[in-house]
Amino acid sequence: MNCGTCDKPLGKKNVSGYCRFHSAAGLNSDPVRKALKYARRSATMSAPDRRARMIAHLGRISADKVRGWCPPEYVDEYFRLNRKKGLTAPEAKAVILKLAAAAERKRLAAMTPFERSMERIRMGAGITTKPDLRKADPAFTLGGIASGAL
């Protein structure tokens, strides 16, 4: 029996029908196999500090993404839900947003209206005048004739 590509004679135990060189070339041209090989290699990367750095880098990327929307005091809770409790990212985000909204409502409810106003001003809210929507009182009457009828 000879190699299917180069006609090199093959051993009796050969099952692929190709010589060593062409068998490897054929396997390496498979993109799925290539991806698996790469993934396996990076998962067991021999340099431990490089592996740790890469994991930290990936962790930082996802943590930065979470910090874009998540209140800082809930970041750890988000990752606990997402990684340890097995919630998907959107589920964990929904839980965190609900928790944060409830905590904010509770905090605001414990404040006086004056404290709430002062906080809004501290956070940059400008002071605006409220438009006076009441009808102006006529300064006089015409002997009982309603000024609106004039």
Ligand SMILES: [Zn+2]
């Ligand atoms: Zn060959």
